[in-house]
Each structure stands twice: as C-alpha cells, then as structure tokens.
Amino acid sequence: MILAGYFKLGPGGYGHGDRMIGVKLSTIRGLIKPYLRADLPLAELEQALRSPIHEHRLAVLCVLAARADRSRRPQTANPDELAAIYDLYLRSTAYINNWDLVDCSASEIVGGYLLDKSRDVLTSLVRSESLWERRIALVATHLLIRQGESADTYALAALVLDDRDDLIHKAAGWMLREAGKRVSADELRAFLDRHAAVMPRTMLRYAIEHFAPDVRKYYLSLR
Numbered sequence: 001m002i003l004a005g006y007f008k009l010g011p012g013g014y015g016h017g018d019r020m021i022g023v024k025l026s027t028i029r030g031l032i033k034p035y036l037r038a039d040l041p042l043a044e045l046e047q048a049l050r051s052p053i054h055e056h057r058l059a060v061l062c063v064l065a066a067r068a069d070r071s072r073r074p075q076t077a078n079p080d081e082l083a084a085i086y087d088l089y090l091r092s093t094a095y096i097n098n099w100d101l102v103d104c105s106a107s108e109i110v111g112g113y114l115l116d117k118s119r120d121v122l123t124s125l126v127r128s129e130s131l132w133e134r135r136i137a138l139v140a141t142h143l144l145i146r147q148g149e150s151a152d153t154y155a156l157a158a159l160v161l162d163d164r165d166d167l168i169h170k171a172a173g174w175m176l177r178e179a180g181k182r183v184s185a186d187e188l189r190a191f192l193d194r195h196a197a198v199m200p201r202t203m204l205r206y207a208i209e210h211f212a213p214d215v216r217k218y219y220l221s222l223r
Contacts, residue, residue: 007054007098014131014167015098020054025100028059036066042081046088049095057095061105064089068109086113090121093133099167106136111143119144119152126156131165138171142178150179154191157203161195166202173206181210196222 007015040063049060064085071082089096089109096102114121125137138160141153157172180188188207196204196219204223208216 007100014165018054018098019052023055025058025062025104028055029062032059032063032066035063037070042084042088046092049088049092054098054101058101058104061096061101065105065108068112072112072115082113085109093130093136096136097132099135099171102132102135102139106139107142110136110140114140115144115147122152122156123159126159131167134160134163134165134168135171138168138175141175145175145178145182148183150183150187153179154187157191158195161198161200161203163200166200169200169203170206173203176203176207177209180207192219199223 007013007018007020009015009018009020045060045064049057051057051060068082068085070076071078071085086109089105096105110122122137122140125133125140128134128137138153138156141150141156144150144152153175157176160168160172163169163172176188176191192199192204192207199207201223204219208219211219
C-alpha cells in the first residue's frame with residue numbers, strides 16, 4: 001500500500017498498471033554490482049528493460065547508467081558504446097515510466113552523451129506529450145550542471161512554467177536549485193526575478209530551498 005501511494009499505482013495515477021515487488025533501490029544496487037563490468041550485450045539489456053516488473057527495469061537502468069558513465073570517462077572512454085546506450089534509452093522511453101526510473105538514469109545516459117554535442121533533443125523531449133520524456137529532458141541537465149553548465153537548465157525550465165504535471169514542477173525546481181548551488185546563485189536569482197511571479201508554487205519552492213529564509217520569503221511573496 002505504501003508503494004502504491006508513493007508511485008501512484010492506483011487507478012488514475014501516473015504509475016497505474018505497473019507491477020512492483022517491493023525491492024529497495026539500495027538492495028538493487030547491491031545485487032547488480034557483479035554485472036556492472038560484465039559487458040552484458042545491450043540487446044539483452046534492452047529486452048530486459050521491457051519487463052512488466054518495475055524493479056527489473058530499475059536494475060537495467062542502473063546498469064546502463066553505470067556503463068554510460070564508464071564509457072565517457074577518459075580512462076575507459078568508449079564513445080560507440082555511449083552512443084549505443086543513448087540510442088537504446090531514447091527508443092525505450094515507454095518503459096522508463098516512473099520518476100525513480102528517470103532519476104537513476106537520465107543524467108548519466110542522456111546528459112553524459114550530450115555533454116559535447118548539440119542539446120536540441122532536450123527541447124524536443126521537454127515539449128513531448130509524455131510526462132516521462134519531459135522529466136528526462138530536465139533531469140538530463142543534472143550532469144551538465146555538475147560540469148558547470150546551466151544554460152540548458154534555465155532554457156528548459158522556462159518552457160515548463162505552464163506544465164500541467166507536478167512531477168515536472170518538482171524536476172524543474174530541483175534542477176534550478178542545483179544550478180544555483182553548483183554554478184551561480186546570481187544566475188538563479190536573475191531567472192527567479194524574471195519568472196517567480198508565474199512559476200508553479202512547487203517549482204519555486206524547490207528552486208529556493210537553499211536560500212536564506214528572508215530570500216525565500218521574498219520570492220514566495222512575488223506569486
């Protein structure tokens with residue numbers, strides 16, 4: 001019952017119809033450790049990603065994210081594998097259909113691949129009808145932020161100011177907060193000065209969490 005509420009598995013919820021067996025992410029990460037360097041065929045992982053069991057897909061995505069990270073590191077660089085994982089991921093978004101599945105994978109796989117490439121695909125994803133593709137676009141920028149790049153985060157956040165889904169408000173606010181903490185607080189404040197008055201309240205609250213109480217109060221007062 002707790003999982004059903006947490007992941008909205010009930011009728012009308014965004015996770016309705018998914019099947020969960022109750023295995024925690026920390027347990028899954030322990031179980032997959034022997035397979036992180038096993039170089040399992042990507043075709044087999046893609047097939048496993050179509051499992052009806054949520055935790056099976058979560059395990060596959062954790063493996064793919066780890067391999068994508070390894071493939072972009074200078075000492076273990078494998079651009080062909082990184083590209084193959086990225087392509088596999090984008091053609092499998094129908095199976096990446098809850099927030100935990102996105103959040104464990106989009107940054108390393110999508111953000112990691114796009115680090116030295118055009119980011120136009122993020123704009124296409126954030127305009128998708130799919131809630132999960134929109135969240136993938138936003139969460140993918142987390143890796144870019146960690147590399148000191150925040151422009152894409154701000155551009156995408158501006159495109160979802162009127163989004164209908166709270167999960168998008170949360171993701172955008174989370175990425176804005178990270179951009180402010182890791183890249184530039186002044187840039188975040190400039191974005192808030194332009195948009196705080198029309199930002200969804202959840203997005204705004206997430207974005208300003210790390211500010212001092214008086215600053216948070218000021219931006220909340222603009223709505």
